[in-house]
Amino acid sequence: MNRFSKIKIYTVRILLAAIAILLPIGLAGPAHAVGEPTISIGGCTATIYDPTHAGFNSAGTKLVKFAVKIECDGWRTATIHQRAYEEDSETNPPSWYYLGFKEYKKDFLVPWRSSETVSWTTTLPNTEPGNEEMLQKVRLSVSKDGVNTGWSPWKNSRIQSMPN
Numbered sequence: 001m002n003r004f005s006k007i008k009i010y011t012v013r014i015l016l017a018a019i020a021i022l023l024p025i026g027l028a029g030p031a032h033a034v035g036e037p038t039i040s041i042g043g044c045t046a047t048i049y050d051p052t053h054a055g056f057n058s059a060g061t062k063l064v065k066f067a068v069k070i071e072c073d074g075w076r077t078a079t080i081h082q083r084a085y086e087e088d089s090e091t092n093p094p095s096w097y098y099l100g101f102k103e104y105k106k107d108f109l110v111p112w113r114s115s116e117t118v119s120w121t122t123t124l125p126n127t128e129p130g131n132e133e134m135l136q137k138v139r140l141s142v143s144k145d146g147v148n149t150g151w152s153p154w155k156n157s158r159i160q161s162m163p164n
Contacts, residue, residue, distance in 0.1 A: 037157060042142030042149035043073035044108075046080060048157045051134040054121045062164060066136045066157075067119035072108040077143045080104045080118060081151075086125050087133040087159060097127050124164055131161040 039046045047069040054065035066084045084099035104118045124132055137154045 035158075037155050039138065039140045039152045039155050041140055041152045042144065043076055044078045044140060044142045045071045046078075046138055046140045047071070048136065048138045048155060050158050051084070051136060051160045051162070053124075053162060057123060062124040062162070063121050064124045064134055064162065065119055065121045066102075067117055068104075068136075068138055069115055069117045070104075070106055070140075071113065071115035072106075072142070073113050074108060074111040075144055076108045078104075078106050078108065079141045079143075080106070081139045082118075082120075083137045083154075084120075084122065085135055085137070086127055087135060088128050089133060090128065097125055099125065124162055126164045131163050133159045133161050135159045 036050070037048045039048070049067040049069065052065050052067070054063040057063055064084075066082060068080055068082060070078050070080060072078050080103070082102045082104070084101075086097040086099060088095045088097065099122055100120075102118075102120050106116055106118070108114055124134070126132070136157045138157070139154045140152045142149045
């Protein structure tokens, strides 16, 4: 066996080892925050973040932020519907105080998977004595090459208890 044959065999072994290591990483798919609810449809995934305290407005009222991360394969348009609520679980049946609705349309016009986080902030309501239970509901629709997936079912964030 000559020197060039040994180099070829060595090179092939290195390439096979690299493929064996890297292939499972590529097949694992995108990573998501542990425990956050997600919606996956049409090559896009929406990660629904829990509502968070976002400081205070100029009047000293607490603010709450509702955020969603959208991650899509290339050449897609994602439309996100987002509704925010305060839940009063002490009533029977529990009542929902509607805070508002947002629609986001995001174009992912690149050939690779990419992501963007959308959010809005509003004042924390004061609907009851004690803490306010905040949540958001999200649904997702994806278009590619003129074909639309239709809407996913609504999915809730986890409920976050926030002192007012």
